[in-house]
Amino acid sequence: MNVKNFVVESIDEMKNKVTWPKYSSLQSNAVLVLVASLIFAVVIGLINLGFENIMKWFYDLF
Template identity: 75%
Template sequence: MNIKNFVVESIDEMKNKVTWPSHSFLQNSAVLVIVASLIFSLLIGVIDLGFENLMTWFYDLF
């Protein structure tokens, strides 16, 4: 199999055999990823703040 044949078959497969998601599905998925990322970052920030306060309290004891 030569490179030209590989490229031609790859392009044909991408055009005719791959099922591409719809634009609205991609938008909904992107919004879901953004919301989930924000929730996880806020959760990690709250946990970090809690550990920071706990360690500050612990070090102030000594």
């Protein structure tokens, strides 16, 4: 298989065989990912803060 044939077939597949999402679906999924990322960041931040406070308390005992 030569490179030209590979490129031509790849372009054909991207144009005719790939199902691309609608813009509204893409937008709503992007918002969903953003919100989920923010929620995970807050949860991990709270866990980190709690762990930091527990470690400070533990080390202050000694």
